[in-house]
Amino acid sequence: MSDPIDEAALSGGTAAEIALSVERAISAGRLAAGARLPTVRGLAARLAVSPATVNAAYRTLRNRGLVAAAGRAGTRVLERTAPANRALGAPVGPGVRDLADGNPDPALLPPLRPALAKLSGRQWLYGEAGALPALLDWFRLDFERDGLAAEHLAVAGGAMDAIERVLQAHLWPGDAVIVEDPAFSGVLDLVAALGLRPIAVPVDDDGLRADLLQRALEQRPAACVLTPRAQNPTGAALSPERAAELRKVFQRHENVLLIEDDHAAAIAGTEPETVAGKGEFRHWAVIRSVTKYLGPDLRLSVVSGDQFTVDRVLRRQQVGAGWASRLLQELAVTILLDPATPKLLTTACETYRERRRVLADALGRRGITLSGRSGFNGWIPTPAEGAVAQALLARGWAVRTGEAFRTNVPPGLRVTFANLSPAEAEDFAATLHSISQGDGRGYPA
Incomplete structure (x- = not known):
């Protein structure tokens, strides 16, 4: 059962006004993901409008990707409704190695x-x-x-x-x-x-x-x-x-x-x-x-x-x-068109490929899987992505949890290794292995 919603946040006399009030409530956090909206007839009675007006408002919200009809379960707020509220990247403090930012290695970019x-x-x-x-x-x-x-x-x-x-x-x-x-x-x-x-x-x-x-x-x-x-x-x-x-x-x-x-x-x-x-x-x-x-x-x-x-x-x-x-x-x-650029791009390509291999080998020796074979990002499955990410951060490593990337697949971590040295790859793999052994199932102690 979902938490009760703040029905006072829903208002308006037209379909456009009602839809706007719901969207504002979602953006303000007054309607959480999974929250069930009032029934069409219930909200129509409370706002003194016709059911057709509320139906039109809910249709607008569905078309905007904010809610979904779930049959007898009613109309619910979708998980991904306010991307503007999510920071592009949390700042990483001093002493923390950033494997979360998704950036290429600046040293491999042309001047x-x-x-x-x-x-x-x-x-x-x-x-x-x-x-x-x-x-x-x-x-x-x-x-x-x-x-x-x-x-x-x-x-x-x-x-x-x-x-x-x-x-x-x-x-x-x-x-x-x-x-x-x-x-x-x-x-x-x-x-x-x-x-x-x-x-x-x-x-x-x-x-x-x-x-x-x-x-x-x-x-x-x-x-x-x-x-x-x-x-x-x-x-x-x-x-x-x-x-x-x-x-x-x-x-x-x-x-x-x-x-x-x-x-x-x-x-x-x-x-x-x-x-x-x-x-x-x-x-x-x-x-x-x-x-x-x-x-x-x-x-x-x-x-x-x-x-x-x-x-x-x-x-x-x-x-x-x-x-x-x-x-x-x-x-x-x-x-x-600079004659030096093809060599620079080849070097970047080979370097990223090697850094992937080094990290995958370091993790693999500890029974941890790094997905993929291209680019400079990889996915590490873990049953407790949030807890593992927090534990890594406490030990000086910032990674991205999989929540922002996945829909139905199991949890994981997104790791960017674009400028990760071999020594750092070993250190990161050892740290992640230590954390993942916390209770024997991949959950930190």
């Missing part, structure tokens, strides 16, 4: 100063701004070198900006979207913010599980967001066999929009695999970003997709942001 000195200094004006041809040319070659279609391209902000634009090009509030489980927390928050309904499908080290995908597709989703490699938080990467399996399943559901978030392509550490990127599907998009290997502040990504999707993204961009900063585009392409 900005030489590239900044080469910029033209030109001011771009209204009417002449847009995609920089040199940047589009670089990405077109990048896509085509990996066997992906690249006839229609658009430049957006980072990968999340591109995912949002592609989803909005096709979907409406209330539509269902297949997401990974666990998934990048930003994707889950974006789906909730757009009023979309997530359908979680588990991932393993080879990516989205094809054997569970068909059941999800029976719920008639409008889209699917998947990560072909460097999956965050698990480090999963599509194998050729898994990509072929997924492609075969999706071919029976041609109306599903496929979005591939290939955000770490250049430094992912595995060969490129794709489900949708060869252009065989009706609506699709593959997104590549520069933020993981040029720097998080270079908020740029390029979308390759079918003509209809890319055209819609561009038209929507024109009436909003207008264009992605030409200054950032010029800076990015200057770095990408």
